[in-house]
Amino acid sequence: xxxxxxxxxxxxxxxxxxxxxxxxxxxxxxxxxxxxxxxxxxxxxxxxxxxxxxxxxxxxxxxxxxxxxxxxxxxxxxxxxxxxxxxxxxxxxxxxxxxxxxxxxxxxxxxxxxxxxxxxxxxxxxxxxxxxxxxxxxxxxxxxxxxxxxxxxxxxxxxxxxxxxxxxxxxxxxxxxxxxxxxxxxxxxxxxxxxxxxxxxxxxxxxxxxxxxxxxxxxxxxxxxxxxxxxxxxxxxxxxxxxxxxxxxxxxxxxxxxxxxxxxxxxxxxxxxxxxxxxxxxxxxxxxxxxxxxxxxxxxxxxxxxxxxxxxxx
Amino acid sequence: xxxxxxxxxxxxxxxxxxxxxxxxxxxxxxxxxxxxxxxxxxxxxxxxxxxxxxxxxxxxxxxxxxxxxxxxxxxxxxxxxxxxxxxxxxxxxxxxxxxxxxxxxxxxxxxxxxxxxxxxxxxxxxxxxxxxxxxxxxxxxxxxxxxxxxxxxxxxxxxxxxxxxxxxxxxxxxxxxxxxxxxxxxxxxxxxxxxxxxxxxxxxxxxxxxxxxxxxxxxxxxxxxxxxxxxxxxxxxxxxxxxxxxxxxxxxxxxxxxxxxxxxxx
Numbered sequence: 163x164x165x166x167x168x169x170x171x172x173x174x175x176x177x178x179x180x181x182x183x184x185x186x187x188x189x190x191x192x193x194x195x196x197x198x199x200x201x202x203x204x205x206x207x208x209x210x211x212x213x214x215x216x217x218x219x220x221x222x223x224x225x226x227x228x229x230x231x232x233x234x235x236x237x238x239x240x241x242x243x244x245x246x247x248x249x250x251x252x253x254x255x256x257x258x259x260x261x262x263x264x265x266x267x268x269x270x271x272x273x274x275x276x277x278x279x280x281x282x283x284x285x286x287x288x289x290x291x292x293x294x295x296x297x298x299x300x301x302x303x304x305x306x307x308x309x310x311x312x313x314x315x316x317x318x319x320x321x322x323x324x325x326x327x328x329x330x331x332x333x334x335x336x337x338x339x340x341x342x343x344x345x346x347x348x349x350x351x352x353x354x355x356x357x358x359x360x361x362x363x364x365x366x367x368x369x370x371x372x373x374x375x376x377x378x379x380x381x382x383x384x385x386x387x388x389x390x391x392x393x394x395x396x397x398x399x400x401x402x403x404x405x406x407x408x409x410x411x412x413x414x415x416x417x418x419x420x421x422x423x424x425x426x427x428x429x430x431x432x433x434x435x436x437x438x439x440x441x442x443x444x445x446x447x448x449x450x451x452x453x454x455x456x457x458x459x460x461x462x463x464x465x466x467x468x469x470x471x472x473x474x475x476x
Numbered sequence: 477x478x479x480x481x482x483x484x485x486x487x488x489x490x491x492x493x494x495x496x497x498x499x500x501x502x503x504x505x506x507x508x509x510x511x512x513x514x515x516x517x518x519x520x521x522x523x524x525x526x527x528x529x530x531x532x533x534x535x536x537x538x539x540x541x542x543x544x545x546x547x548x549x550x551x552x553x554x555x556x557x558x559x560x561x562x563x564x565x566x567x568x569x570x571x572x573x574x575x576x577x578x579x580x581x582x583x584x585x586x587x588x589x590x591x592x593x594x595x596x597x598x599x600x601x602x603x604x605x606x607x608x609x610x611x612x613x614x615x616x617x618x619x620x621x622x623x624x625x626x627x628x629x630x631x632x633x634x635x636x637x638x639x640x641x642x643x644x645x646x647x648x649x650x651x652x653x654x655x656x657x658x659x660x661x662x663x664x665x666x667x668x669x670x671x672x673x674x675x676x677x678x679x680x681x682x683x684x685x686x687x688x689x690x691x692x693x694x695x696x697x698x699x700x701x702x703x704x705x706x707x708x709x710x711x712x713x714x715x716x717x718x719x720x721x722x723x724x725x726x727x728x729x730x731x732x733x734x735x736x737x738x739x740x741x742x
Contacts, residue, residue: 377563379580380556381556383555383583383584385583385591387591396572397571
């Protein structure tokens with residue numbers, strides 16, 4: 163007897179009781195969903211409150227009032243005006259009558275900054291290049307479906323984790339210690355971190371591919387490398403390009419701060435400006451970096467969408 | 477000097493199920509063998525065992541004096557080149573062009589560097605074009621494989637198998653995803669290769685009429701065991717009914733993919 167025949171035959175008999183059963187089950191499911199929601203929300207707010215408590219968000223601090231007396235105030239209320247003070251210090255004096263001269267004074271180190279800006283972008287470019295090569299090569303042994311054996315999987319995965327868990331700034335400190343101050347330390351620091359981050363992203367792409375083409379290559383007598391080159395790489399290439407461009411944007415941001423520890427690029431100027439209390443320099447540098455990152459963001463997004471579009475048409 | 481392929485008490489277990497159960501076959505060179513049986517009868521597993529995509533739990537496969545089940549490394553890859561395999565889902569690389577897909581059949585001959593750079597010789601490209609020409613696919617040579625129809629993709633897979641210059645061709649349900657007209661083209665292609673090049677063909681099928689129309693010899697499997705092994709005229713409906721029951725006979729005769737009806741009409 164077919165399934166449909168079975169249904170049409172039995173529904174009239176058990177109909178009413180089936181509906182009652184459904185209503186009972188449905189009510190029970192709604193009830194348990196509501197309880198889960200309430201429990202989940204309570205847990206979330208408890209954790210959030212505890213984190214805020216440990217993070218000193220409820221701290222009461224002593225402040226000086228304008229008349230010189232001391233008073234106890236909530237830390238957020240006491241700190242916000244100081245934030246405004248700091249931002250105000252970084253603002254340059256710009257007058258309409260002498261706008262050109264004021265701008266020239268604001269960006270007085272523009273020759274040095276321009277040179278360092280170029281250095282910053284080049285550090286990011288080279289580090290992305292090295293990171294792509296490293297991440298690409300390691301992503302295949304680090305993919306569960308492609309790895310030749312579980313030891314290789316374990317070792318490459320731990321390696322990639324090590325590379326990306328250590329922040330760029332820490333890698334930079336290590337490389338500055340080893341190779342002295344300069345852009346090379348910055349390139350290496352960002353490259354190592356990018357290798358870890360990209361290797362992870364690429365391997366996630368690899369794990370979603372169709373394995374049939376690889377089997378086809380294997381059945382023709384191809385090696386493991388042949389299977390990867392012919393079966394896997396053509397499938398993952400559009401995604402790899404897209405993630406690479408995204409990483410370049412991130413690396414420009416990183417390379418603009420990494421000079422703070424002496425690893426080349428604009429970052430060293432932040433440090434100089436802060437220690438000499440040249441507050442208006444900070445806003446000038448901020449504008450330079452903001453504009454650069456915006457331009458690169460825009461350009462690489464355009465390029466990326468083009469790539470993805472190409473991938474979909476294929 | 478072509479050798480014959482021997483399966484000696486070959487078994488393959490997956491957990492508690494015996495996908496292939498103590499199969500012994502002796503296939504002389506140049507034969508066109510059809511393997512029939514319902515899905516799950518162990519047909520695919522048997523072909524994969526021969527190509528060594530999977531290893532047997534017990535038993536031995538020999539080709540002449542080569543012990544296939546003991547091959548490793550380069551010798552194993554050479555064996556896979558010698559017994560080309562065609563899949564139900566074609567297993568081509570959709571994003572590569574047809575020419576490169578066919579040249580994948582030459583990878584066993586290439587060194588590491590030239591293979592990674594996708595560099596092939598003019599002779600190899602000529603071989604590939606000749607193979608494509610035999611299957612009427614030269615106009616599609618530079619198209620991406622993914623843009624072709626199912627029937628065309630399966631013929632690309634046969635061209636790829638041809639440039640391997642194999643001794644044996646294994647075809648795992650090559651026409652199960654194709655319409656009757658394309659199924660006929662693919663089966664005719666396999667027959668031409670068998671007759672003109674003297675290549676042994678081992679093809680899994682699930683329709684009786686196709687098996688009867690093309691094969692010199694039919695092997696029927698059920699639950700991993702060989703239930704019948706003989707010529708097509710020995711495999712009468714009575715024999716099929718004995719092996720698979722009345723339901724089984726109906727299933728085989730009414731299966732959707734059929735080459736014969738079209739062949740008769742054309």
